[in-house]
Amino acid sequence: MLFNLIVRANETQPMLPSRMFEGTPEQLTSAYRTGTGFDFNALAQLPTVMTREFESDDMGAVATLGYMDTPSINPVISKPILRFPSQALLNLGLLDENCWQNKRTHWRLCEGDPFRLFSKSLDNSPLAIEPKRSSACDPNLIAVMMPFTDDPSIDPVYSALVEGSKRAGKNCKRVDEILTPTDITEDIFKLIASSSSVIADITGLNSNVMFEAGYAIGMGKRTVLLHQDDVPKLPFDVSHRRVFTYKRNKDGLAILSDRIFKILTNAQ
Structure with a gap:
């Protein structure tokens, strides 16, 4: 790195x-x-x-x-x-x-x-x-970092992550589900700090998601990296980390949900 x-x-x-x-x-x-x-x-x-x-x-x-x-x-x-x-x-x-x-x-x-x-x-x-780390870590909370292309209630990728996490006894949360009048950057930091694991969808190498994944890794959080379809050449600082790929279709999202279930189950 x-x-x-x-x-x-x-x-x-x-x-x-x-x-x-x-x-x-x-x-x-x-x-x-x-x-x-x-x-x-x-x-x-x-x-x-x-x-x-x-x-x-x-x-x-x-x-x-x-x-x-x-x-x-x-x-x-x-x-x-x-x-x-x-x-x-x-x-x-x-x-x-x-x-x-x-x-x-x-x-x-x-x-x-x-x-x-x-x-x-x-x-x-x-x-x-910045901000202060939360001392409270919820063992059942999974922070999800991904580009906000759809509302969390209808995003098919997020729905697959929620379903797989729920089967493992965990709860997913995206920062846009936090309905408070606080600074969104502070909400992101607090969500990561209070979670037991982080799932980061780095599809398109979105700069915000890469930033958030780096922060999570730096805090020592178990961080699962995802990417839709083939993985491009990654920035040097994450190129050594395993990235799980998925297809954005019915069968592909079902496989993604099952994979998240297995990853989180094995982490317990």
């Missing part, structure tokens, strides 16, 4: 093209270059850690982890999944203070799962999480 690590003197300014992939092995960057520059569409599919330049004793510097709002040389993360002290980047060896990497504007590609890295390695550090 790869993720972007972006350090800038001012987080509102574009990255310097000459500093792109600075300190990154060529074998990691080859898939993210084009004939004229850089493939920001592909880079935007990766989790991203951003921080301003900071001194090693600067306890006020804060890094953010999430996904870029749009592909750009001037990336913005308006809704970060995690915030944590930038000092952690030094503690974990992601930035080398001896090479001034914490005080130098540059964009690197790093290997590893940042969601697990920061949510687990920083458990004893002053880590602020």
Whole structure:
């Protein structure tokens, strides 16, 4: 798994093209270059850690982890999944203070799962999480992340997931079934945090669903990935995970329902 690590003197300014992939092995960057520059569409599919330049004793510097709002040389993360002290980047060896990497504007590609890295390695550090994780996990709740092409009451794919989960003694819920006047992003985070497992339909590699699946994986949730028909080339950070395919017809949805039943039953 790869993720972007972006350090800038001012987080509102574009990255310097000459500093792109600075300190990154060529074998990691080859898939993210084009004939004229850089493939920001592909880079935007990766989790991203951003921080301003900071001194090693600067306890006020804060890094953010999430996904870029749009592909750009001037990336913005308006809704970060995690915030944590930038000092952690030094503690974990992601930035080398001896090479001034914490005080130098540059964009690197790093290997590893940042969601697990920061949510687990920083458990004893002053880590602020947005939103706060719910301590209550419902063992029978299955959070479903999928593109909202149909109302949940008539969506045939969702109905198949509900039926299979019900047979396993579980209850599915989509965020658009939460009828409260709260922020939808906060509802998504809370739904994932309070669930025992997550089912993510990544058909079409919908950016919102990919974001939500990454968050669930980072929280250590059992995450089942689905895709309609053949699976295309996946972003690097999920390419190693098993994806269950299905057909969107009567027989295919019946098979999907049975598969979900078996997966959830085996997880108990």
